[in-house]
Amino acid sequence: MAELVFGPALDPADHDGVLRWLERSGVTREDSAAILESDLTRLFVYRDLIRGTLWEAMDVSMPRVVARLGDVFEEYFDRFLLERGTRTHYLRDATPELLDFCEPLWKDDPRVPAYMMQLARHEYVQIEVGAMQAGSPDQEPAELDLEAPLAFVEAVRLMRYDWALHELPEDPNDETIPVERPTALFVYRNPEHEVRYLELTPLAAAILERALAGEALGHAITSACQTQGVALDDAVLSGTAKLLSDLAQRGALLGARPGKDA
Structure with a gap:
């Protein structure tokens, strides 16, 4: 399921593409046939739900960074999910995972202002400290x-x-x-x-x-x-x-x- 959620988008109408994904995922021929005969849109609703939840977590934890970078942030969000993916069970920890992934990349990207990574860390620290014991x-x-x-x-x-x-x-x-x-x-x-x-x-x-x-x-x-x-x-x-x-x-x-x- 990780490839479905974090990998390149699949077209529900592309049965060959979906079948190749099922085979890579270790699904048997019989189960693959049953899945292809079912309503595939339900699988992609799951993908959209997980990705949407992660995006919302990023937007809540560092709204100014998301707004200032716009499409560039969305590009790195997709790249993070495709190349690494989140490995935490806690939604709030997905943000520092993304930032650790992006930090060396942003340094070499002229589209990203030099202060942006520090602003991201600054915005996230409010979430981090806010979850700790006072x-x-x-x-x-x-x-x-x-x-x-x-x-x-x-x-x-x-x-x-x-x-x-x-x-x-x-x-x-x-x-x-x-x-x-x-x-x-x-x-x-x-x-x-x-x-x-x-x-x-x-x-x-x-x-x-x-x-x-x-x-x-x-x-x-x-x-x-x-x-x-x-x-x-x-x-x-x-x-x-x-x-x-x-x-x-x-x-x-x-x-x-x-x-x-x-």
Whole structure:
């Protein structure tokens, strides 16, 4: 059935073509004859249903990319289904499968703007984070410990882009070109189950990137300052404390990660 759904379209009136497909699919002669004598349109309704569901999933998860690329996106959608096909049981995971397939191809396609893959990832991260576990509205963050890693809720991601994609209008019909500017966003789902975005400074992004990777807080701060060429002074410590307090108030930070003996 995969070839029927993902492969080139078959003509129900082309019995020879349908028969060849049935033979490739391992259907016996007797069963093939019975299928050819039946109403073949039912098979193609199934094809249209599956492909339509996948298309709708793409359109819902990244509407601006679908609208901006138009026929070019449809071309890559068909090519993805034909050459690879989705392998996930979860509809929301079909989008990153398509993006992983398209990423090396879009780089060499002059019809696809350079920012488009990052915009696609940016649009999809809302679906990804929105499906993750958020914090409880009444949770109380634990104390911080410079010697311990930080604990975040599941529903967080740190995204880096070469364009300020979060400043684009949400309207799929808008064609504004994003400003080219290195951008780091902390994406999280708050206790009210809303996906939110917080733009970070380069230093804040470097600290949180290390903290999310499991580094102890003190080491994350020190290492980030070194790579960013920033002196570790009272201003940095004060700014980091304010950032972490803000993330805790937003319901994204749980405090210090409990030790093995906790």
